[in-house]
Amino acid sequence: MNDLRYPVGEYALEPTITSAVRCRELIAGIAETPVQLRLAVGGLSASQWDTPYRPEGWTVRQTVHHIADSHLNGYVRFKLALTEPEPSIKTYEEGRWAELEDGRCADPALSLTLIETLHQRWVMALRAATPEDLARTLRHPQWGLMRLDQLLGLYEWHGRHHTAHITRLRQRKGW
Numbered sequence: 001m002n003d004l005r006y007p008v009g010e011y012a013l014e015p016t017i018t019s020a021v022r023c024r025e026l027i028a029g030i031a032e033t034p035v036q037l038r039l040a041v042g043g044l045s046a047s048q049w050d051t052p053y054r055p056e057g058w059t060v061r062q063t064v065h066h067i068a069d070s071h072l073n074g075y076v077r078f079k080l081a082l083t084e085p086e087p088s089i090k091t092y093e094e095g096r097w098a099e100l101e102d103g104r105c106a107d108p109a110l111s112l113t114l115i116e117t118l119h120q121r122w123v124m125a126l127r128a129a130t131p132e133d134l135a136r137t138l139r140h141p142q143w144g145l146m147r148l149d150q151l152l153g154l155y156e157w158h159g160r161h162h163t164a165h166i167t168r169l170r171q172r173k174g175w
Helices: 020-041 061-083 094-099 101-105 109-128 148-173
Strands: 136-142 144-147
Touching: 020 061, 020 109, 020 148, 061 094, 061 101, 061 136, 061 148, 094 101, 101 109, 136 148, 144 148
Parallel strands: none
Antiparallel strands: 136 144
16 A cells, blocks of 8 residues: 555454354454554654654554543443443543654653553453453444454554554665
């Protein structure tokens, strides 16, 4: 893909994710996100961390912190839907979060560690989820009524999407 905004393509909400095999693939993708992200950022210099992945885009540092912010929200959304009947979830101003001090300046190791431990918990919960659990729903302001298996697809894509921002930047820059 040549679009710097969507290096793995835009997310498309899958109307049905009924296959247990497909759900296992998505859970494996969630499990693999921290590993792939660590590989993508390995060995970066201070100036490389603060390089935008595209013109008008976030820096690599902000991207890593964004993944942590987003996946924290995703984990909480899953837990809400597993424990409440059809919760309505809230969006957040991700661009503004990225501009806060911790998004612009914090050591990326903080978010890399957070992503690793968060994904361990998330994968544990996902592997224990039954097909009935993954059919539970929540109400998303942008996407409407969503099943957890669909939300799983969104976050699996999200991790690949932002990791690809970093790997494509490295390819373009020859890092």
